[in-house]
Amino acid sequence: MIIQCSDLERALRTPELMPDARAHAEHCENCRRELYLWAEMSRLAPSLHEEWESPSLWQRIRSALAAEQPRRARVPVWRWGLAAAAAIILAVVLLQPWHSRPAGRDLLTQNALDEVLRAETTYAQSIDKLAALAGPGLQQSPSPLAAAYREKLLLLDSAIADLKTSAENNRYNTYLRTELASLYQEKQKTLQEWLQHAKTN
Amino acid sequence: MGTVQLALMDRAFAADYNSEADLLAACRRQDIRAFEHLYHSYGGRLKSIAYHIVGNRQDAEDAVQEAFLKAYRGIRGFSGQSSIGTWLCRIVINACYDVTRKRRLETEAPPDQPAPKEQLPLRVALADAMRRINPRHRMVFLLFEVEGLRHSEIASILEIPEGTSKSWLFEAKKELKRLLTEGRS
Numbered sequence: 006m007i008i009q010c011s012d013l014e015r016a017l018r019t020p021e022l023m024p025d026a027r028a029h030a031e032h033c034e035n036c037r038r039e040l041y042l043w044a045e046m047s048r049l050a051p052s053l054h055e056e057w058e059s060p061s062l063w064q065r066i067r068s069a070l071a072a073e074q075p076r077r078a079r080v081p082v083w084r085w086g087l088a089a090a091a092a093i094i095l096a097v098v099l100l101q102p103w104h105s106r107p108a109g110r111d112l113l114t115q116n117a118l119d120e121v122l123r124a125e126t127t128y129a130q131s132i133d134k135l136a137a138l139a140g141p142g143l144q145q146s147p148s149p150l151a152a153a154y155r156e157k158l159l160l161l162d163s164a165i166a167d168l169k170t171s172a173e174n175n176r177y178n179t180y181l182r183t184e185l186a187s188l189y190q191e192k193q194k195t196l197q198e199w200l201q202h203a204k205t206n
Numbered sequence: 207m208g209t210v211q212l213a214l215m216d217r218a219f220a221a222d223y224n225s226e227a228d229l230l231a232a233c234r235r236q237d238i239r240a241f242e243h244l245y246h247s248y249g250g251r252l253k254s255i256a257y258h259i260v261g262n263r264q265d266a267e268d269a270v271q272e273a274f275l276k277a278y279r280g281i282r283g284f285s286g287q288s289s290i291g292t293w294l295c296r297i298v299i300n301a302c303y304d305v306t307r308k309r310r311l312e313t314e315a316p317p318d319q320p321a322p323k324e325q326l327p328l329r330v331a332l333a334d335a336m337r338r339i340n341p342r343h344r345m346v347f348l349l350f351e352v353e354g355l356r357h358s359e360i361a362s363i364l365e366i367p368e369g370t371s372k373s374w375l376f377e378a379k380k381e382l383k384r385l386l387t388e389g390r391s
Contacts, residue, residue: 050351
């Protein structure tokens with residue numbers, strides 16, 4: 006097709022006409038300039054992509070997302086009271102203190118508790134040693150991963166402290182003891198993961 | 207202390223995702239690590255798009271942050287018909303409009319950019335001309351020519367037919383060519 010200057014716009018819309026448009030432009034200074042500019046815009050456009058470092062942006066986003074996460078509602082005090090009352094009634098019904106029972110049953114419970122406490126203390130001490138091993142590297146590392154581990158460990162420590170207080174007030178509560186043990190396990194796992202990561206990097 | 211929070215943090219240490227479906231599933235569980243993955247994959251492009259709309263880096267970063275927050279809140283409503291990247295582009299563009307509206311209310315409108323001086327290097331002149339063309343046409347030019355998206359993706363982001371995307375790109379280039387020619391003649 007023979008292209009004239011007035012056909013140029015149509016040619017730019019229709020890729021099939023472009024070879025003819027280029028052929029025309031070889032002899033037409035105006036159209037050559039137009040085609041050059043058209044191509045230059047596409048060539049230069051990717052260089053307008055704006056790139057810059059934003060070292061704190063992900064941390065800001067992460068904090069905002071973490072703040073959005075659903076929080077476990079605090080149990081009202083009256084519910085704890087109700088639960089405690091129910092537990093006492095259940096214990097009284099099951100143990101039937103008005104009936105005679107073999108001597109040493111309480112002692113057995115006390116012994117079991119002492120044993121759990123001893124194991125718990127030893128476990129906590131070994132985790133403290135692990136924490137001391139991970140500590141310097143973990144505290145000094147500026148990486149986002151280290152920050153995430155630090156945050157997780159802080160949360161775990163706070164949870165352990167809360168649970169220990171509750172367990173002190175309910176010494177025979179097996180559930181609390183189990184929960185505490187699982188938090189210790191979680192802390193151990195987290196520390197081991199970090200140490201493994203530190204070792205491989 | 208939330209067990210849920212702990213569980214979420216634990217999952218946040220999970221490794222990579224084998225497919226976009228895996229990533230999407232993790233996002234739907236509101237796994238922050240999955241969103242971090244999205245940030246590392248698309249953050250650069252999102253910042254650049256935002257920068258070209260709002261005009262400065264600080265507001266662009268605010269818009270990207272807002273977009274991630276919106277994505278996090280709305281991920282369960284995302285049908286998955288487009289890619290997550292495309293979906294994020296749409297959200298960031300809307301966040302930019304919000305930021306721009308807010309800035310307009312806070313401050314007086316800035317004076318128009320001066321017309322390009324003669325014989326400016328073409329790249330600078332193009333950047334300047336881009337700010338002065340029809341915003342819809344500019345958006346298509348930005349997404350197609352600057353950020354390298356396909357017309358099908360642009361159509362999905364801007365919720366327009368693909369043909370319209372092509373037509374707006376042509377109009378954008380026509381306007382730009384006019385402005386560049388004026389500035390350089």
